[in-house]
Amino acid sequence: MTTPLLELENLHTYFYTDTGVARAVDGVSFAVGVGETVGVVGESGCGKSVTALSILRLVRPPGRIEAGSVMRFEGKDLMALDEEAMQHIRGNRIAMVFQEPMTALNPVFTIGDQIGEVARVHAGMNKRQALAKAVEMLKLVGIPAPEQRAGEYPHQLSGGMRQRVVIAMALVMNPALVIADEPTTALDVTIQAQILELLADLTRRLGTSVLLITHDLGVVAENCTRVIVMYAGEVVEEAATSDLFARAHHPYTEGLLGAMPRVGGEKDRLATIPGTVPPPTNWPKGCRFRDRCPYSWERCESEHPPLYQIGGGHTSRCHLAEEPERRQHPHPPLAAQRGATAA
Amino acid sequence: MNPSAALASILGPRRTLSRLLHDSRTRIALVVLLIVALSAVFAPLLAPYDPTVQLDIVRLPSQPPSFAHPLGTDPYSRDVLSRLLYGGRISLAVGLGAVLLAMSFGIAIGAVAGFIGGAVDAVLMRFVDAALSIPRLLVLILVASLWGSLGLVPLTLLMAGTGWFAVSRLVRAETLALREREFIVAARALGASPMRILVRHVLPNVAAPALVAAALGIANVILLEAGLSYLGIGVRPPTASWGAIIQDGAERVSDLWWLTLFPGLAILVTVFACNALGDALRDAFDPRQLPRGNDPTFAAEA
Numbered sequence: 303m304t305t306p307l308l309e310l311e312n313l314h315t316y317f318y319t320d321t322g323v324a325r326a327v328d329g330v331s332f333a334v335g336v337g338e339t340v341g342v343v344g345e346s347g348c349g350k351s352v353t354a355l356s357i358l359r360l361v362r363p364p365g366r367i368e369a370g371s372v373m374r375f376e377g378k379d380l381m382a383l384d385e386e387a388m389q390h391i392r393g394n395r396i397a398m399v400f401q402e403p404m405t406a407l408n409p410v411f412t413i414g415d416q417i418g419e420v421a422r423v424h425a426g427m428n429k430r431q432a433l434a435k436a437v438e439m440l441k442l443v444g445i446p447a448p449e450q451r452a453g454e455y456p457h458q459l460s461g462g463m464r465q466r467v468v469i470a471m472a473l474v475m476n477p478a479l480v481i482a483d484e485p486t487t488a489l490d491v492t493i494q495a496q497i498l499e500l501l502a503d504l505t506r507r508l509g510t511s512v513l514l515i516t517h518d519l520g521v522v523a524e525n526c527t528r529v530i531v532m533y534a535g536e537v538v539e540e541a542a543t544s545d546l547f548a549r550a551h552h553p554y555t556e557g558l559l560g561a562m563p564r565v566g567g568e569k570d571r572l573a574t575i576p577g578t579v580p581p582p583t584n585w586p587k588g589c590r591f592r593d594r595c596p597y598s599w600e601r602c603e604s605e606h607p608p609l610y611q612i613g614g615g616h617t618s619r620c621h622l623a624e625e626p627e628r629r630q631h632p633h634p635p636l637a638a639q640r641g642a643t644a645a
Numbered sequence: 646m647n648p649s650a651a652l653a654s655i656l657g658p659r660r661t662l663s664r665l666l667h668d669s670r671t672r673i674a675l676v677v678l679l680i681v682a683l684s685a686v687f688a689p690l691l692a693p694y695d696p697t698v699q700l701d702i703v704r705l706p707s708q709p710p711s712f713a714h715p716l717g718t719d720p721y722s723r724d725v726l727s728r729l730l731y732g733g734r735i736s737l738a739v740g741l742g743a744v745l746l747a748m749s750f751g752i753a754i755g756a757v758a759g760f761i762g763g764a765v766d767a768v769l770m771r772f773v774d775a776a777l778s779i780p781r782l783l784v785l786i787l788v789a790s791l792w793g794s795l796g797l798v799p800l801t802l803l804m805a806g807t808g809w810f811a812v813s814r815l816v817r818a819e820t821l822a823l824r825e826r827e828f829i830v831a832a833r834a835l836g837a838s839p840m841r842i843l844v845r846h847v848l849p850n851v852a853a854p855a856l857v858a859a860a861l862g863i864a865n866v867i868l869l870e871a872g873l874s875y876l877g878i879g880v881r882p883p884t885a886s887w888g889a890i891i892q893d894g895a896e897r898v899s900d901l902w903w904l905t906l907f908p909g910l911a912i913l914v915t916v917f918a919c920n921a922l923g924d925a926l927r928d929a930f931d932p933r934q935l936p937r938g939n940d941p942t943f944a945a946e947a
Contacts, residue, residue, distance in 0.1 A: 358834055386838075393835030400834075405827040410849045419845070420835050471835060 306333035307478055307511050308357070308375050308396075314368035315349075315356045322583035326352040326365070328535035334479065339505065339512040341526035341543070343519060343558065347579045349535040350515045354481045357513075358396060359388050376478060394424045397472035399482040399501070403464035403489075407456040413440075413467045414452025420474040439470035443500060462493035469501060473508065480505060481513045486521065498525055519562050523547060531555050534579055534590035537609065541616040551618035553595045577637025589621070596632040597622060661853075665929035670921045677918035681911070685733035692727035697883040699723055707901055717903040719893045721883075728885035729907055735886040736915065738797065739870045740863040743804030748859050750805070751812030756851065758813070759820025760843050770817065776810045785869060789878040800873075800880060804866050812858050819851045853930040860923035864916040871912050887912050 315327040327349045334340045342350050355361050357373060359380065373380040376395065383391070392398075400406035408416060417439050418432030427435060433452065440448035443466040456464055465485065472480050482501060486494035502525050505512050514525060522529050522543060529546045531539040531554065539552040550556050560573035577594040580586060586593070589602040601621050610623035622629055665671050684691060693714075694700065705722040708714055716725040754773075758766040784807050789795055795803065823829060823846070832842050873879035874888025875895070882889065887908040894904025 360830065360833055389836045389838055391836070392833065393837075398831070398834040400827055400831055402827055406831040408828045408832070408846055408850075411845075419832075419837070423836055423838075423841070468831075471831075 305377075307336045307338075308334040308513075309373070310353075310357070311372035311374075313353065313356055313371045313373065315352050315361055315371075316366055316368055317582075318364040318366065319583070324582040325535055325585060326582050327356060328585065330532070330535070330537055332530050332537060332540060334511050334513055336478075337509050337511055338528065339502070339514060339526050341522035341529045342513065342515045342532060343517060343522055343529060344532035345517060345579055347582070348532045349582075350532055351483055353532070354398065354483050354513070354515055357481060358392050358398060359383075360392075390424070393420050393472075393477070394475045395477050396479045396481065397475070397477040399465075399468055399472050399480060399485045401484040401487050403461060403468050404456070406468050407464060409456055412453050412455055413459070417452075417467065417471050417474060420471055424475050435474065436470075439474055440467070442473070442504065443467070443470045445470075461489050462497060465489060465493075465497050466500065469497070469504070473504060473510070476508055477510060479511045479513065481515070483515045484517070485514075486518075487516075494521075501525075519558055531558070534585055535582060536590065536619060537617075538591070538619040539617065540609075542614070545614065545616055549616070551612055551616065551623065552591075552620045553597055553622070554591050555618075557594070576635050589619075593636045596635050597628050598636070599628060601625075661929050665925060668925045668929065671925040671929075674918040674922040674925065677914055678922070681733055681915050681918070682737060684730055685737050688727075688730040688734055692724075692730045694724040694727045696723065696727040696731040696885040707897075710903055716907045717901075719890065719904055720897075720901070721893070723883075725890060725903060725907060728890050729887070729911060731885040732887045732890060732908065733911065733915075735797065735880055735884065736867045736870060736912075739801050739804060740866045740919075742801040743808055743866045744859050744862045746801070746805035747808035747862065748812060748855060751809035752816050752848070752851065752855055754809070755813035755816025755818075756820050756843060756847055759817040760824060760839070760847060762821075762824075766817070770814070773810045773813055776807075777814075781807050782869065782872065785873060786876065786878065789873055793878075793881075795879065796881060797884075800870065804869065808862060808866065812855065812862070815854055815858055816851050819854055820847055823847050823850055853926075857923050857926045857930070860919055860926055864919035864923070867912065867916055867919070871908075 310333070311331045313327055313330040314325070317324040317326055330349070330353055332340070342353065344350055352361065352365070356367055356371075357375075357380070359367065361367060367381070371381060375391070378391075380388070380391070407413065411419075414433050414436040417436035418427070418429070421427045421432045421435045422429070425435075437448045437452050440451055445451050445463060445466055451459070451463075456467075459467065465488075469485075480501075485501065486497050489497060498521060501512070504510070512525075514521070516522060526543050529539075529541060529543050530537055531546075531552065533552075533554050539546070539550070539555045541549075541551075546555065547559070550559055554575070557573070557575040561575060575594055580590065580593070587606070588604055589595070589598065589607050592598045592602040595602070599621075605621070607619045607621050609617045609619050612618055612623050688696075700718065700722045702722050705714075705718050707720050708718040708722075710717045714724050714726065716729060718724055719728070754769055758769040785803060788803055789800075792799070829842060829846055832846050837845070870879060870886065871888035871891070874886045875892045877892055879888055880886045890908040891905055894901040898905050
């Protein structure tokens with residue numbers, strides 16, 4: 303791979319709360335290439351969204367990106383830029399699409415006004431030019447009667463329309479990278495596919511890289527070339543999409559895949575992963591997935607697993623990489639055992 | 646339910662305005678305020694006499710209403726109708742001026758405190774807490790009596806200076822809530838500077854509750870001004886003001902009823918209209934609060 307567009311190295315974002323230091327993002331490294339769509343999956347609370355906000359340096363106190371974290375974008379060290387330079391990157395070179403299109407739009411301004419604002423901030427357009435740009439963008443994201451729609455307020459649009467508007471806002475400046483944080487979670491299932499298709503189609507045409515954050519592996523399978531699985535503030539597995547679906551290595555990824563409904567699969571109940579993500583103020587010492595893992599053994603308690611290379615750019619943070627034979631002897635995870643005795 | 650901008654927004658500004666104008670309270674309040682305002686503005690044309698001239702101190706003091714003097718005369722033989730019309734100028738000028746100043750200051754302080762947060766917020770809000778713990782009327786009486794009696798401008802400034810605390814608290818609370826809203830984060834993610842976010846995204850969204858507070862604030866200032874004038878420490882005599890007219894007849898209320906009744910009615914009607922307008926605004930911004938009498942939940946119980 304040539305020089306990647308975005309490179310994260312050892313990103314740590316901690317929140318200093320009353321109940322302790324929440325290590326929400328705890329040593330995350332990955333890269334996004336030019337024109338590539340990379341998926342980031344994991345449960346709620348595993349650090350996906352904080353990673354996204356960290357890239358734009360939008361983490362607010364009590365949150366802080368720790369010293370030693372490295373973020374390189376288009377050859378620039380994002381950590382070294384001052385606030386003004388960061389403002390120039392936000393919305394211009396890196397744009398973000400948010401989860402809730404209702405709340406991501408300002409209710410008191412028309413959508414034409416809001417899309418145009420991006421052009422006014424970054425391209426110095428006047429009101430009139432900005433409105434023309436907004437209409438052009440609305441047309442691009444497939445909103446019918448764009449001239450009329452531009453004069454409407456967010457509440458007058460359906461959820462799917464609003465998400466199209468949010469995408470239009472993100473693409474105004476033709477950014478190099480779009481970070482989409484669960485862009486379809488708040489939408490009807492019927493609309494989800496349309497929105498993803500639109501995002502995929504536009505970014506392909508414009509050559510935009512996408513960092514697609516989701517908890518839906520189906521979305522990843524259809525849209526991403528590469529997948530990063532996050533758990534408890536860390537990357538636990540990274541692989542090409544096809545590789546991940548065919549040869550998931552980390553037990554957590556296995557669990558996620560098992561929890562996904564499949565056409566033609568056995569008609570049993572969907573598998574679930576017992577237990578929940580541990581609190582970020584108190585990650586377990588060894589492997590953070592140990593309590594929920596059907597293969598864990600003594601080593602997992604004492605030794606925090608590194609990201610093992612398992613060939614072909616596929617990495618996994620699991621000791622099974624060194625002791626693969628243990629996969630033959632699954633046992634009920636500790637979390638499930640505890641649940642059973644408690645009940 | 647507080648009149649939150651978030652809710653105003655669900656309907657959008659245009660629909661809020663149309664709800665407001667369809668509210669009968671708004672219409673009545675606007676008509677009343679228009680009459681009061683017009684009669685104050687055109688007082689020089691409407692008033693039959695000079696409000697400060699003693700017409701005939703021997704033959705015309707304390708006359709009851711008659712054709713020559715529809716609202717009677719006061720113990721100094723001045724025409725009460727003329728004083729009432731000119732008095733409206735004082736009440737409205739002080740009310741509007743003080744509230745305009747108090748709003749600008751309160752909104753600025755509140756927005757800055759809420760938006761910047763941290764030590765700035767703490768210092769400003771502790772000051773406001775302290776200021777709010779002192780009764781406003783006491784401060785006004787103290788300052789006014791130290792000064793003797795006040796001119797129009799000092800009185801307005803005094804009202805404004807003691808009137809912005811509650812607004813700043815309100816705006817700060819709204820700003821704090823707004824700051825965490827996703828569209829503010831989205832605006833930052835799109836590269837808007839803090840100043841731009843404050844002006845374009847925060848202020849328009851605090852306008853709704855601030856407007857309600859302003860309408861109620863005007864009523865409050867009119868009452869306070871009348872109170873101060875009644876105590877004889879408001880506007881400098883012989884300037885006419887509604888409170889001052891009542892004061893002129895205060896010692897003989899039972900004989901000189903017209904000196905209490907007419908300015909009293911003027912105060913009542915104006916304050917009532919301001920409050921009605923404030924309530925109507927609050928409801929127009931809050932879609933969940935239906936106009937009284939039309940609430941289906943209450944209708945069902947009845």
